Amino acid sequence: MRDAFLDxxxxxxxxxxxVVLLTADLGFGVFENFESKFPGQYFNVGVAEQNMTxxxxxxxxxxxxxxxxxxxxxxxxxxxxxxxxxGCYHDLNITIVASGGGFSYGSLGMSHHATExxxxxxxxxxxxxxxxxTVWEASEAIEALVKGDGVGYLRLDKTVADENxxxxxxxxxxxxxxxxxxVTLFATGGILRDAIQAxxxxxxxxxxxxxxxxxxxxxxDKDAIIAAVNETGGIVTIEEHNIDGGLGSAVAEVCMDSGFxxxxxxxxxxxxxxxSIVGSQNYLKAHYQMDATAIVKRIKMLLE
Amino acid sequence: xxxxxxxxxxxxxVNMTSSGGSSHIGSILSIADVLSVLYGSVMNYKAEEPKWxxxxxxxxxxxxxxxxxYAVLAETGFMSLDKLKTHYQDGSDLSxxxxxxxxxxxxxxxGSLGHGLPVAAGxxxxxKINKDKHNVYVLISDGECDEGSNWExxxxxxxxxxxxxxxxxxxxxxxxxxxxxxxxGLEPFVDKWQAFGWNVVDVDGHDHEQLVNACNSKITGKPxxxxxxxxxxxxxxxxxxxxxxHYRNPQGEEYEAAMRELDDNA
Numbered sequence: 001m002r003d004a005f006l007d008x009x010x011x012x013x014x015x016x017x018x019v020v021l022l023t024a025d026l027g028f029g030v031f032e033n034f035e036s037k038f039p040g041q042y043f044n045v046g047v048a049e050q051n052m053t054x055x056x057x058x059x060x061x062x063x064x065x066x067x068x069x070x071x072x073x074x075x076x077x078x079x080x081x082x083x084x085x086x087g088c089y090h091d092l093n094i095t096i097v098a099s100g101g102g103f104s105y106g107s108l109g110m111s112h113h114a115t116e117x118x119x120x121x122x123x124x125x126x127x128x129x130x131x132x133x134t135v136w137e138a139s140e141a142i143e144a145l146v147k148g149d150g151v152g153y154l155r156l157d158k159t160v161a162d163e164n165x166x167x168x169x170x171x172x173x174x175x176x177x178x179x180x181x182x183v184t185l186f187a188t189g190g191i192l193r194d195a196i197q198a199x200x201x202x203x204x205x206x207x208x209x210x211x212x213x214x215x216x217x218x219x220x221d222k223d224a225i226i227a228a229v230n231e232t233g234g235i236v237t238i239e240e241h242n243i244d245g246g247l248g249s250a251v252a253e254v255c256m257d258s259g260f261x262x263x264x265x266x267x268x269x270x271x272x273x274x275x276s277i278v279g280s281q282n283y284l285k286a287h288y289q290m291d292a293t294a295i296v297k298r299i300k301m302l303l304e
Numbered sequence: 305x306x307x308x309x310x311x312x313x314x315x316x317x318v319n320m321t322s323s324g325g326s327s328h329i330g331s332i333l334s335i336a337d338v339l340s341v342l343y344g345s346v347m348n349y350k351a352e353e354p355k356w357x358x359x360x361x362x363x364x365x366x367x368x369x370x371x372x373x374y375a376v377l378a379e380t381g382f383m384s385l386d387k388l389k390t391h392y393q394d395g396s397d398l399s400x401x402x403x404x405x406x407x408x409x410x411x412x413x414x415g416s417l418g419h420g421l422p423v424a425a426g427x428x429x430x431x432k433i434n435k436d437k438h439n440v441y442v443l444i445s446d447g448e449c450d451e452g453s454n455w456e457x458x459x460x461x462x463x464x465x466x467x468x469x470x471x472x473x474x475x476x477x478x479x480x481x482x483x484x485x486x487x488x489g490l491e492p493f494v495d496k497w498q499a500f501g502w503n504v505v506d507v508d509g510h511d512h513e514q515l516v517n518a519c520n521s522k523i524t525g526k527p528x529x530x531x532x533x534x535x536x537x538x539x540x541x542x543x544x545x546x547x548x549x550h551y552r553n554p555q556g557e558e559y560e561a562a563m564r565e566l567d568d569n570a
Contacts, residue, residue: 020433040433043429043464045460046456046459046460048456048459048460050418050422050452050453050456051422051425051453051456051457051460053422054419054421054422054423054425054426054453054457055422055423055425055426055429055457055460056426057412057422057423057426058422058423058424058425058426058427058428058429058430059426059427059429059430060426061411061412061423061426061427061430062426062427062430062431062434063430064430064433081416081419082419082422082453085413085414085415085416085419086412086419086422086423089413090404090412090413
């Protein structure tokens with residue numbers, strides 16, 4: 001997913017000299033080609049995320065389209081007030097890219113688990129929050145955010161769903177990868193893979209589950225949510241993120257605000273805890289009951 | 305001429321904080337001379353064309369002294385003097401901490417300390433990339449130097465040779481509760497900035513000639529740091545060096561005495 005992001009960003013930088021990439025000293029072996037191709041469009045600002053975000057604001061005030069890059073929570077929570085005051089209040093074109101959504105860096109420990117970022121960033125006005133589920137979605141997302149207005153957050157994941165590209169990407173929309181009438185699974189980020197696997201396993205149990213990639217959490221595709229409420233037997237949200245304030249909350253807000261109440265509703269995510277367990281992304285997803293097997297089990301219970 | 309402007313800023317500040325009931329009069333009086341020198345002598349700008357690309361940029365990082373910026377912008381033609389009467393009033397866009405929305409001439413909104421210098425460094429970097437000739441000025445407070453984000457930017461600017469960046473530090477030695485030296489201890493302050501690679505000039509922050517000369521003492525390849533030694537509450541004797549006037553606003557006899565003293569010493 002990171003390679004796809006960088007490939008598309010390289011195209012954008014070649015086409016527009018105002019595209020500037022800042023990294024807070026992460027991306028060893030990743031950005032060398034970009035740096036040599038585009039002098040004056042790449043700066044390693046050191047391990048200093050507050051300054052990186054302030055610099056981004058200063059550059060964007062002068063017309064640059066700035067990408068700030070780091071991993072996990074460093075480009076988001078560490079410098080949250082700079083994002084809010086410097087970026088969002090000034091309506092600046094800044095795209096924050098975090099590599100390592102959810103448990104991507106599972107074995108590195110809780111400091112590297114990005115499990116509240118979506119909730120916190122989607123609380124900010126003038127902000128877009130995007131968590132792609134496929135490689136193709138990631139490359140479309142960086143272009144949409146760099147070319148769009150305002151501050152954007154792109155959450156990159158190590159896990160990806162192996163789905164084909166479609167011509168339908170735009171902020172505020174979603175992609176239905178699988179039809180199904182019994183229940184609709186809304187997933188955001190690479191855990192889309194587990195949602196699709198779960199739908200395939202459910203099919204063997206004669207449960208017909210649709211799967212939608214909600215790559216755009218803010219703005220969110222209200223029409224897709226309302227259609228799922230009206231046309232299917234229930235909604236399950238799936239995110240590698242704390243259960244409070246993320247995709248599940250965003251979907252529930254749309255349902256309550258619009259008056260379209262799903263017959264069944266379940267949020268799958270991390271249940272208000274930090275992980276102190278060591279493990280790979282797959283191991284931790286299974287441990288915290290959000291891998292395909294756990295999703296199947298919980299949906300069976302929901303529909304019983 | 306800049307002396308007249310400084311006096312006008314001080315009188316506006318007394319009026320604005322008094323009628324609005326807002327804090328920070330001491331902080332505004334502390335920087336009235338710096339503001340008047342920047343807007344009255346040093347900086348290039350066109351009040352009738354606030355976004356003129358060749359303008360020098362100014363950011364007030366100690367946003368709590370925003371009334372001083374509103375006053376100097378009104379005196380230099382960016383907005384009407386009448387607009388100052390709306391400061392701190394319900395429905396106004398002149399907030400207690402400086403805001404850019406709806407206010408021509410304000411480059412950047414601040415209020416939380418430690419934001420201005422990184423943003424100014426970004427603007428200076430953009431000017432270097434674009435080969436633009438203007439300068440970027442940022443005014444920060446000494447107490448604000450407790451914020452680590454300033455030191456991140458203080459490392460960045462010399463490394464990237466941002467000699468179009470000027471940080472002016474309002475060194476009035478008082479912060480929110482005690483003096484800077486009784487809080488964390490900033491001294492040796494000039495040495496710290498020099499050690500970070502800045503061209504540092506240490507001046508009397510109320511002496512206009514020294515301030516102008518300091519702004520002109522650039523060294524190629526180095527950002528400029530002007531430590532402006534100031535007196536918090538400068539110009540109104542009963543406010544000088546009193547932390548109380550970080551919060552209190554002048555009313556009644558205090559207001560009369562403040563305005564009288566400014567007139568007497570004009």
